[in-house]
Structure formats: structure tokens, C-alpha cells
Amino acid sequence: MNIHDVAKKSGLSVVTVSRVLNNSPSVREVNRQKVLKAIEELNYQPNSAARSLVRGKTGVIGMSITNFNDSFYDRVIRVVNRKLAEQGYFLALSIAENEVEDNFLFQRDRVDGIILLSPLRENEYVVELKRKNIPFVLLDNQFQHEDVPSVVVDNYQGGYEATRHLIDLGHTQIAHIGGPSVFLSVEERKRGYVQALNEAGLTPFGMEFCGFTVSSGYEVAKRWIREDKLPTAIFSGDDFIALGVVQALREEGILVPHDISVVGFDDQQFVGEFFPRLTTVRQPEAQMGSIGVDLLLQLINGEVMPAAVTKLAPQFLVRESTAPVRQT
Incomplete structure (x- = not known):
């Protein structure tokens, strides 16, 4: 299946199909709809642009983190990546070092949603993502926000x-x-x-x-x-x-x-x-990542849910660095 098949199916030229795939404003709406219908019927998915046009989504979830120097972050990211892949999504990471407004993930044409992991400038992120109407959830966050679901550890x-x-x-x-x-x-x-x-x-x-x-x-x-x-x-x-x-x-x-x-x-x-x-x-990083993905996908799919804090219980592990107090 290629662009010529889409052209034949839609009854339009290859040039017109190409313009639709590149979201050119010069294409008449009636022709654009014909091409999109042909793409959907043929299940033609040559690249992310075509998928986005047909589905109205990017297929990408962004995750903003503070650093990689922590195996807690690593374990959360691995769980999130695996669960998103199972749902047909790609994960894009951004290390939060610059101004909030400069975060390359914070654009609706780049991601379908955002996961914020341990954000240092939390309130600024929340304001920016709300302003751009991008679905997002908070993991290991500092504050409770009335209309943002979050997952934290007790x-x-x-x-x-x-x-x-x-x-x-x-x-x-x-x-x-x-x-x-x-x-x-x-x-x-x-x-x-x-x-x-x-x-x-x-x-x-x-x-x-x-x-x-x-x-x-x-x-x-x-x-x-x-x-x-x-x-x-x-x-x-x-x-x-x-x-x-x-x-x-x-x-x-x-x-x-x-x-x-x-x-x-x-x-x-x-x-x-x-x-x-x-x-x-x-x-419990596995639980945190898994619940965070579930919450975000619900938001992306338009499901109405109350903003709430999901608080997870930690696990205490007794090893060899503690012992009864030494009697003197």
C-alpha cells in the first residue's frame, strides 16, 4: 500500500494526497476529507503524520523528569514505557532543565498527554499545561491541585x-x-x-x-x-x-x-x-507508573473523573544495616 493507492482510492492526484498528508492549507476541505477517508479505509500509515491526521492524535505521550541519576525514576519510566507500548503509544522524555515555556513536549501537535514525574517547578507546569489544554497527570508531586489527578507515595x-x-x-x-x-x-x-x-x-x-x-x-x-x-x-x-x-x-x-x-x-x-x-x-514505583498511565489515558479519552490524590503505601525492607541496640 502506498500513496498511489490512496490517490486511486480517493479519485484525486498524488500531489493532492501529498498535500493532505503534509497538512497544506491549499487543499479544499472536500478533497481533504476524501483523502482522509481513503487513508482510513486502506489503513495506510506511512508515518506519524498520516496516523495523526486519521486518528486526530499523535500517538506520543510526553514525560518530563528532573534527572536520570536515580533508580526510582528509572523504574517508574520503564513501567510507563512498557504500559504505553501495550496501548500503542510511544514515550518521549524531556529532562526539565530550561524554562517551562521552552519544554519542547508542551505542544498539542507533539503529544497527546504529559506525565510530570517529581516536578520541581510544579505550579508553573500546571499553569502552562492547563493554558495549552494538554491532558496531564502528576507523579510524586508536591501539592494537591483541585482538578489534576496525581499519584504519590505515603x-x-x-x-x-x-x-x-x-x-x-x-x-x-x-x-x-x-x-x-x-x-x-x-x-x-x-x-x-x-x-x-x-x-x-x-x-x-x-x-x-x-x-x-x-x-x-x-x-x-x-x-x-x-x-x-x-x-x-x-x-x-x-x-x-x-x-x-x-x-x-x-x-x-x-x-x-x-x-x-x-x-x-x-x-x-x-x-x-x-x-x-x-x-x-x-x-512502589511499578504501581505509581501503571496508575499514572491509566489516569492519563482516561483523560485523553475524555472520561470524566474527579481529581484525586492516589496515595500508595511504601514497603519496609529489613536487611543487615540494623540490629538491636548494643548494651554497654
């Missing part, structure tokens, strides 16, 4: 369970090192930590906030060692921070978990391969 529960685990092991001197306080997830993990301590009649041994990096956790732990302010257990708000803590302690001859227990958050792919294997909180 970070409060994750922080609570991590701290409760340390309390159950007999620890009473439990410190917390969180990520940048601009993130709602960071605040929620801290809130869970504080609540678990309050219920046990304990107070935070110490709290610090830093970047989601190994070096940040390392520097905080080194400072606590110099100041002789080490707790018996540390809840780290991120696996990278936790690994930095473990490294700093190891250099000083302080053993994990014999001397100090350490808990992380996220279950990065490599944390189960280091010794000691890290006790951590795993985010």
Missing part, C-alpha cells in the same frame, strides 16, 4: 515505619538526616519520624537536612563524629545519604550495625549489593 508512613523499626530494636537515641526541605516528601518522612518518637515518649536525638547525595551524608556523619554527637541509630531520608553515613562511620572504625544502625529510603538498585545490605523503605 512518605509519612515510610518515615514512621523506619523509625518504629529502630525503636522496636531498643534504640532511644535516634537521629534523622533528611534531604532538601523544599520537597514535600522530605517533610513527610520527617513528620513520620517525629510522630513515631513522640508515641514512644522519645525526642529527636538530632536532625539535619542536606542534598540527596553520598557526599552530603558523609559530611554530616563526619561532623557528628568530630563533635562526639553520635546516636545509636540514624534514619536517613534517602539511600545515597545512608551510604555516605555508612562510609564515614567505617572510616572511623565504627561498625554498622554493631555500633550504629542505619536505615535508608527508596531502595536504590545497588543498596542490596553492598555490605552491610541496607535496611530501607521501597517506593
